Amino acid sequence: MAEGMSANTIRCDACPVLCYIKRGQAGACDRYANLDGQLVRVDPLILLERAKSQGAPLVPFLKREGEWDGKLLKGKETFVTAIGAGTTYPDYKPAPFIVSSEAEGVDLVTVVTEGIFSYCGVKLKIDTDRHLGAERNFVRAQSEPVGHVTTAEYGSQMLSIGGVHHLTGGSKREGRVTCETLLDLCNGKEVELTIDDGANIRVAAGKPPVVNGHREERMRVGCGSAAIGMFAKQWFGKVDDVVVVDDHITGVLSEHQAGKMLGVRETGIAIKGRRSTPGRYFQVAQPGTGWGGTNIADPLTILKPFKAKLAWPKLRLLMVSTTGEQYAYFELNEELRPVEKDLPEELKESVERIRENCEPALATVLFMAGAGGSLRAGVTENPVRLTDSVKRSVTRVTCGGAPAYIWPGGGITFMVDVTRMPENAFGYVPTPALVAPIEFTLKKKEYAALGGHMDYVRPLQDVLKENERQRQVTPLPENPWPLKPMKPDGSEK
Numbered sequence: 247m248a249e250g251m252s253a254n255t256i257r258c259d260a261c262p263v264l265c266y267i268k269r270g271q272a273g274a275c276d277r278y279a280n281l282d283g284q285l286v287r288v289d290p291l292i293l294l295e296r297a298k299s300q301g302a303p304l305v306p307f308l309k310r311e312g313e314w315d316g317k318l319l320k321g322k323e324t325f326v327t328a329i330g331a332g333t334t335y336p337d338y339k340p341a342p343f344i345v346s347s348e349a350e351g352v353d354l355v356t357v358v359t360e361g362i363f364s365y366c367g368v369k370l371k372i373d374t375d376r377h378l379g380a381e382r383n384f385v386r387a388q389s390e391p392v393g394h395v396t397t398a399e400y401g402s403q404m405l406s407i408g409g410v411h412h413l414t415g416g417s418k419r420e421g422r423v424t425c426e427t428l429l430d431l432c433n434g435k436e437v438e439l440t441i442d443d444g445a446n447i448r449v450a451a452g453k454p455p456v457v458n459g460h461r462e463e464r465m466r467v468g469c470g471s472a473a474i475g476m477f478a479k480q481w482f483g484k485v486d487d488v489v490v491v492d493d494h495i496t497g498v499l500s501e502h503q504a505g506k507m508l509g510v511r512e513t514g515i516a517i518k519g520r521r522s523t524p525g526r527y528f529q530v531a532q533p534g535t536g537w538g539g540t541n542i543a544d545p546l547t548i549l550k551p552f553k554a555k556l557a558w559p560k561l562r563l564l565m566v567s568t569t570g571e572q573y574a575y576f577e578l579n580e581e582l583r584p585v586e587k588d589l590p591e592e593l594k595e596s597v598e599r600i601r602e603n604c605e606p607a608l609a610t611v612l613f614m615a616g617a618g619g620s621l622r623a624g625v626t627e628n629p630v631r632l633t634d635s636v637k638r639s640v641t642r643v644t645c646g647g648a649p650a651y652i653w654p655g656g657g658i659t660f661m662v663d664v665t666r667m668p669e670n671a672f673g674y675v676p677t678p679a680l681v682a683p684i685e686f687t688l689k690k691k692e693y694a695a696l697g698g699h700m701d702y703v704r705p706l707q708d709v710l711k712e713n714e715r716q717r718q719v720t721p722l723p724e725n726p727w728p729l730k731p732m733k734p735d736g737s738e739k
């Protein structure tokens with residue numbers, strides 16, 4: 247791989263940076279080093295190993311370097327991931343490992359490489375109702391723009407981080423900080439982000455997000471309207487009206503279809519904002535980090551005066567947020583104005599039930615990238631055939647053994663949940679770009695048919711013997727075994 251420059255220096259050609267590396271030192275990415283004049287991949291090759299019979303994980307997560315002689319263990323199956331496999335550049339060279347193995351009587355080939363992705367990013371799902379920032383506003387790390395706020399989902403705010411424009415289209419510092427942010431997010435580290443005219447957040451994959459210093463505990467039970475529908479029966483007879491405050495759809499029990507079906511009497515309540523359908527209101531306040539993702543701290547600010555013809559003194563009103571975190575109970579006085587009182591015992595359970603029905607709030611990191619033309623050339627001399635076989639589910643794509651979702655349409659654009667991958671699976675090169683493991687598994691005869699590098703196929707046993715730096719890890723039980731044959735529709739057999 248390297249060409250000798252002097253007795254003490256070698257040149258790494260695993261990426262376009264082409265580092266000169268002195269003896270005993272590492273290259274700019276810390277992935278390759280000069281070990282006694284030889285270019286070596288610093289991190290061990292990660293192998294997944296499971297029991298052959300039922301797929302139950304048997305081997306605990308252990309650092310076993312130097313303990314294992316590379317022999318296949320009886321009754322166990324081994325999958326060579328691309329983590330620590332190394333990169334080939336330029337990619338017309340075959341991938342670092344093209345491994346043949348057998349599963350359920352079928353001869354398979356797995357092409358294993360650490361891809362360099364200039365076109366990549368992260369979709370960040372943050373389970374919170376709190377308003378983080380307006381759609382399209384910049385998301386910044388270390389003051390640099392590294393992404394933007396994108397369309398919110400049900401109970402979650404969504405950020406798009408990275409992508410080729412931030413990696414390559416801005417200043418050198420913007421590219422470097424974007425790459426660093428992506429690397430940390432993908433490797434499960436906590437990252438601090440600020441949103442223009444919005445919140446400051448701290449997020450790590452699979453952990454509760456922290457918004458403006460407040461650690462989120464609960465994801466909302468649903469929108470305000472859904473909450474009315476879910477809990478209407480529990481409120482019926484115990485309170486005269488309920489308002490579930492939500493920035494998107496605020497629900498009102500007495501007007502809502504759920505209340506009508508139960509025979510809840512009209513209360514003369516009047517809500518600010520835009521009425522969508524009976525008992526469902528949009529834009530009752532501004533977005534914010536207060537009640538139900540609005541900017542309010544006092545729920546009465548969303549009420550207009552009660553209609554005198556319909557309301558009555560002592561009318562009982564519960565106002566609650568979509569997570570049950572905020573609530574207040576009122577009774578109307580003789581002037582039909584709400585007066586706050588202690589929450590009656592019989593309503594405490596219903597508020598608690600809302601809280602109980604909220605799932606834990608988490609930050610979720612999906613790595614998204616395109617396996618480009620050059621990476622595909624490391625798999626086959628005819629790259630478009632690889633794309634075609636992935637689309638037809640003839641070839642399975644995994645990242646560190648974790649299942650990848652392949653987008654329909656052109657190219658191999660994939661997404662993977664980083665928490666389903668082994669730890670520290672990602673690296674970087676200073677071009678800047680992210681390095682991520684990717685494996686393509688297919689039947690051997692199909693590999694030959696798509697113009698695969700058949701001369702470079704090596705039996706699994708040989709790969710294990712030849713590579714001294716290996717580490718076994720237990721596959722996650724929720725991941726399908728990557729060598730399990732697939733049905734024609736791409737699902738497991």
Ligand code: SF4
Nearest residue numbers: 258261264265273275
């Ligand atoms: S940055 Fe890393 S992969 Fe690229 S040439 Fe330098 S040592 Fe090799």
